[in-house]
Amino acid sequence: MLVAINGADESRVEAGNAVKGPSFTCPGCKAPVTLAKGRIRRPYFGHRPGAACSYAALETWEHQQAKEDFAAAYRARGLECDVEIEVLSIDGDRRADVLLHAPDDAYHVVLEVQNSPLDYTALEVRTTAYLSAGVPVIWVPILIRKRLDNVQRITGTNIYHVSHFSAPPWQFWIHDLQGGLWYYDPVVRGVWRGLLDDCMLYRNPTSWFADGDEHSAGGHWYSSERWSSLFLEGPFDLSRLRVKRVKRPGRKRRTYRLPGGIGADFLLVDDPRDYTMPVRIGSTKANGPGDFHYYRVERRIDDQWVGASLEASVLPDIALTEG
Template identity: 25%
Template sequence: MLLIAEQSDGSRVEASRDLGQDTYLCPMCRSSVILKRGRKVAAHFAHAPDSNCPGAESESWRHLLAKRVLMDEFTALGWAARMEVPHQAAGRRVDVGVKVPHPRGTCYIAVEVQDSAIQVDTMKARVEADRRIGYHATVWLFTSHRAAALMYAEPDHEVRVPDEMLWVANRYGQGIPIIDPEERAVWVASLGSIHRDGESHEWYAEGGELTGVDYPGRTLRKTKSIVRTLGGFDFRLVAGKFGDSWAVSFAC
């Protein structure tokens, strides 16, 4: 499903209940798409059921709403932003592309919203595609629905963190950004390590001397404690690691 389609004259149009039935084209595959003015879901454009276009993948209303909220907030900050930016050659459609001014020149940032599970390999492929297309950084935002375990954890509770969120925390070193589209808020979840003390055992050789084997404590890999901070949409660019020029920090 799409929020943006092209009209026959090439202009971009955003789905809304006020639009008339006209000829609308998918910006990715150029096939015609149909305006759906759903009562329960936001207005959107839909492909034919047998389409294999990346733009035909179904998206939740939360995902659609999050893209609109990001567009509004980035625009209010004075940043040029585009929703559902098609990159046909790379087979990639960026949820929101935003131009952020920076002393070293304008930075082009690809913002991706995740409302469902995703494989880490898929994320890596998207990041690589974004670099080839010319984006300077890729930002991942999980919805408060997808990251509910992190959003609503009690203080000091232990949470099992999904692999893709651990990957974001490790790769970018800026916590896990979470968008609550209904509240129009961005939160950042920071992860704390949980250490389990190992048991010590004393072992004796046949002669009676202590050889001293014990089980050291270990730090849990996927289970973490969570601290949440309210961020803002006016993110900052910070130095990246693991070959990324930039990472994005939402926390104020």
């Protein structure tokens, strides 16, 4: 974990700013913790052997790095933020990964960095709790590159396409709530704008004889239940991120609910507030009789949808931010 209580004055201290010497305790279980600060790993506080505390259990280094990077980028602009801070909510005290303060402390926004699975109920309860406390939340998944196969770049753009992406259900929930995804990439230490679309598969036609009759099946396109198409635009340096508040209506889906209220989302410097990624899986009707369609990646150019030219590629791996 990145934050502990300084035994000298009972103040909260982040590991990056702490010095060895004073005693530190866990904000959750109040047990003693040790400051680990070396040349290789980033500073953190760890429980002593034998301790049983769920305050920072199973937190990955990617998760810790994301919290540090978002906080550092925000503070570099002269703005205030807190890391691993308790936020009052309707179900008690909710610990936020990062709490952003608007200029003049006009309002707060929570960033929840997510990597481990969450069910729909937990997502709805946590989001509703923040909204009820008057604190909108932005959910930020961590991009795991090893899960991306057959990456292609749309020629002439910084948009990449993964045709067969196995998106976990909780990412669909966030995508539906926020109208897209903002992935934190621990490799470049920046963010990608993400968009999920249908993965269209073609079922080849087959025919057979049974009971003296000829039967046929297939010969059509269908939307895969296992795969999605993922578009990634970026990467973008965290210094370009701004936060906007948005009003969202409550919505009900077949398997989950999306809470309504004053939410929040990221906005890139120089981007219009209504910007949407100009890509989709488009359908083009074939010339000739019948209703057969071809499905392909399309991009919008001059308000016209055209077939996108794809080239084999890999995501860039040069860190946008030093440190």
